[in-house]
Amino acid sequence: MKTTTMWVIAIALVAVTGCSETETEVIDSGGDDQVALGISPNLKVEAGTRSATKSVVSGDLITYTNANYTTEAPGLGVLITNKAANGWYTPDGMDYTGHHVWYMGDDKGANWISIQTKGATFADTNESPYYLTKDIGRVYAYYPYDATVINTLVNVNAEADLKIPVTVLAAGEIDAQRNNAKKYWNAGTWASTARGDLASICLPAEKDYLYFAADGGRYVNNGRADGFPPVTPEDEPNNLDTDNPGYKINLDMKHAMAMVSFRVYDGGRLSDNDVNFTKFTLKNHPGGTTPFKTGNGKMSLTDGTITETVTTAELSRTIINYVLMRQVEAGEVEGQYAFIQTGSATTGTHGKTVSKSVGAIVYPVAFGEDEIDLEITLKEGNNAPVLYPVTLAGTQWDPNNNYIYTLSAGRNKLTVMDVSVEPWADNEQDEIPL
Numbered sequence: 001m002k003t004t005t006m007w008v009i010a011i012a013l014v015a016v017t018g019c020s021e022t023e024t025e026v027i028d029s030g031g032d033d034q035v036a037l038g039i040s041p042n043l044k045v046e047a048g049t050r051s052a053t054k055s056v057v058s059g060d061l062i063t064y065t066n067a068n069y070t071t072e073a074p075g076l077g078v079l080i081t082n083k084a085a086n087g088w089y090t091p092d093g094m095d096y097t098g099h100h101v102w103y104m105g106d107d108k109g110a111n112w113i114s115i116q117t118k119g120a121t122f123a124d125t126n127e128s129p130y131y132l133t134k135d136i137g138r139v140y141a142y143y144p145y146d147a148t149v150i151n152t153l154v155n156v157n158a159e160a161d162l163k164i165p166v167t168v169l170a171a172g173e174i175d176a177q178r179n180n181a182k183k184y185w186n187a188g189t190w191a192s193t194a195r196g197d198l199a200s201i202c203l204p205a206e207k208d209y210l211y212f213a214a215d216g217g218r219y220v221n222n223g224r225a226d227g228f229p230p231v232t233p234e235d236e237p238n239n240l241d242t243d244n245p246g247y248k249i250n251l252d253m254k255h256a257m258a259m260v261s262f263r264v265y266d267g268g269r270l271s272d273n274d275v276n277f278t279k280f281t282l283k284n285h286p287g288g289t290t291p292f293k294t295g296n297g298k299m300s301l302t303d304g305t306i307t308e309t310v311t312t313a314e315l316s317r318t319i320i321n322y323v324l325m326r327q328v329e330a331g332e333v334e335g336q337y338a339f340i341q342t343g344s345a346t347t348g349t350h351g352k353t354v355s356k357s358v359g360a361i362v363y364p365v366a367f368g369e370d371e372i373d374l375e376i377t378l379k380e381g382n383n384a385p386v387l388y389p390v391t392l393a394g395t396q397w398d399p400n401n402n403y404i405y406t407l408s409a410g411r412n413k414l415t416v417m418d419v420s421v422e423p424w425a426d427n428e429q430d431e432i433p434l
Contacts, residue, residue: 034093035222036129037080037101037114037139038248063109069121074144076103076112077164078251079301080130081138083219083242085159089137092222096130100150132222132247139220139239140301141212141251163298166256166306170294170313172203174358176277176322181263182353185336190349200259200402203317206361210253211304219245256304258397261359261404264376265351266326267417268410271380274337275409277322278385279377280358283314285391288371293363304399306363317360324378324409325354345406351417352406359402366396376407376414388414395419 064072078101080089088099096114105112106122119125140162149164156162180199183190212218217239223231223246231237231246239245264277284290295311326338334340345352365372372392379385388409393416397403406417 034129034131035224035247036131037078037220064107066107066121069107070118073104073107073118073122074146075105075115077101077142077145077149078103078114078130079140079149079153079162080220081140081156081159081162083136083138085138085162086157088156089135090133092131092133095128098150100153101130102145102147132220134222134225136219136221136225136242136245138218139212139214139249139251140218141253142299142301143210143253144207159302160300162301163307164301165296166209166299167207167296168257168294168315168361168363169203169206170311171316171318172205173318173320174201174203176201176319176356176358179356181325181356183349184354185334185339190334190339190354200261201356201358202259202261202360208361209256209299209304211256211299211301213252213254213304214239214302215252216240216250217245218249220247220249221245223247254304255400256299256306256364257361258364258399259359259361259402260397261357261402262374262376263352263355263357263404263406264322264324264378264409264414265355265407266324267351267408267415268412270324270326270378270409270411272326273380275324275326275378275380277319277324277358277376278379279316279318279375281314281316281375281377282360282362283373283375284312285370285373288367291365291367292372293365297363309363315360315362317358319358322356322358325351327351327408345417351408355406357404359404362397364397364399367392368394374405376409378409390414390416392416393419 080099080101081087082089091097096116101114102116103112104115104118104122104125113125113127114130115125116128142164146164152165153162178197178199178201179193180197180201182193182198184193219239219242221244223244225244228244231244235246237246237248237250239249260282262280266275282292284292290312293309293311294313294315295309297306297309299306323337327341328334328338330340332338332340339349339354341350342348344350370391371394374390374392376388377385378388390407403419405419408415408417
């Protein structure tokens with residue numbers, strides 16, 4: 001028997017409007033050849049997210065540095081059930097015999113293969129194709145790959161059973177050394193920050209969970225069902241076809257989590273000296289319904305819904321290397337940490353455009369007035385830290401969005417100036433009411 005591996009592996013996570021596929025050369029020489037599952041994931045967002053850490057997935061490519069291959073390359077997990085999703089799929093052959101398939105790509109986000117173990121480098125890692133039969137299966141996928149899923153998801157009796165563990169970390173330290181503000185002080189003037197530096201800065205250990213939304217269907221087989229014309233490598237897949245869908249599938253991946261970020265600037269003459277933003281804390285308001293949660297939960301592989309969260313503890317992040325920008329009056333001296341407000345917050349020099357943002361990945365949540373509190377900690381030199389509390393206006397933090405709060409600090413209070421909503425993209429969208 002000849003083995004035919006039919007991969008469609010362009011694992012680039014690109015915008016929906018710019019998705020592309022790359023096919024490797026294949027040989028189709030008859031009905032007895034084995035046919036491997038071919039995947040082509042893309043990220044279903046309007047544009048790509050830039051990130052200074054690997055906790056947030058790039059909208060262009062899942063990449064990593066070769067030096068950090070063992071720690072920054074988790075790969076993609078794929079699970080395959082039978083047609084009715086009440087049991088696991090039985091593959092053809094002995095290369096991959098289970099239902100939980102691990103995909104890995106190179107440091108450029110290309111040349112993705114299914115594997116069973118990681119080598120010392122990607123070049124040292126062997127491919128283990130997952131071969132399909134003529135029977136119909138359903139594909140479910142998630143990121144990042146978690147080897148424990150095979151132990152926590154042993155049996156499947158219905159689609160509702162397909163859930164994987166997820167977590168929101170309650171604490172950690174963020175290094176805000178990188179400047180991701182829209183504008184920066186450059187040789188005596190304000191310049192636009194390079195697009196590549198417009199990054200989400202968060203805790204490196206956080207995980208940005210993605211799931212396969214299956215907008216175009218989940219069904220696959222080897223394309224050789226009885227009574228139907230065989231699916232060839234040139235054919236486009238029809239993953240809604242329950243009879244003979246073929247072996248290729250487009251994995252439209254979506255974010256299951258929300259992100260909340262904060263910019264803080266000195267808008268009220270706090271000090272003529274540097275003031276550092278050293279911590280933010282999110283927690284439920286006393287007497288409320290405790291909508292905000294951290295800790296462990298489960299993510300549905302069908303629609304990304306998060307359930308079974310068990311903790312309502314606060315979330316806090318300590319921050320290093322974040323000096324507040326100071327708003328000064330016209331005629332005063334501007335510089336690296338001092339700006340004169342001009343024009344609008346979109347086109348001019350403003351606390352919103354010159355201040356860095358730091359954030360955290362959170363569970364999606366809807367909350368009302370007096371439900372969630374934010375505490376910002378500021379520190380000047382060797383003076384004692386000062387805590388600035390504010391209760392957030394009721395809204396909802398939806399999956400796939402980054403909610404960026406811009407806050408102005410004065411001597412007596414912290415004021416929320418605006419809340420911008422970014423669809424995991426670089427360009428901000430309309431503000432939501434405060």
